[in-house]
């Protein structure tokens with residue numbers, strides 16, 4: 001069975017971009033076909049062709065979702081995604097009281113409309129030990145697709 005994943009991320013200073021790249025690599029290690037876009041250069045994609053959609057973001061303000069995501073929600077709501085498995089990842093800074101608050105908030109926003117299987121929060125620039133966490137993140141998403149396709 002071929003599994004297709006879409007990664008969409010938003011990054012200003014590169015931490016989330018690096019994390020998105022590592023997640024892409026982990027998907028590819030387990031032979032998932034990956035399409036990879038920045039939020040601001042997202043072409044007109046058909047979300048329904050993907051088994052997995054992973055959204056990556058930094059956090060702004062006080063645990064806020066960056067404004068640029070506002071353009072994505074209408075696309076999501078216009079799509080019919082009953083079997084798509086979502087994962088949300090992001091980088092943040094524990095200096096702030098609401099660490100990776102945008103990840104938490106995007107999960108909460110998604111959970112009313114789609115299936116969110118897991119979230120990954122990383123402190124600033126990903127470190128070598130985070131590779132293992134990226135591998136776990138992709139594994140959970142793929143396992144969830146496999147479970148659903150047997151039911």
Ligand SMILES: Cc1cc2nc3c(=O)[nH]c(=O)nc-3n(C[C@H](O)[C@H](O)[C@H](O)COP(=O)(O)O)c2cc1C
Nearest residue numbers: 011012013014015016058059063091092093099100
């Ligand atoms: C003005 C400002 C507000 C921030 N607020 C938060 C926050 O509430 N929670 C958090 O975890 N990180 C916060 N951060 C940290 C960024 O999310 C963090 O540096 C992130 O890794 C940046 O990602 P990027 O390199 O992909 O742009 C804030 C950073 C700035 C500059």
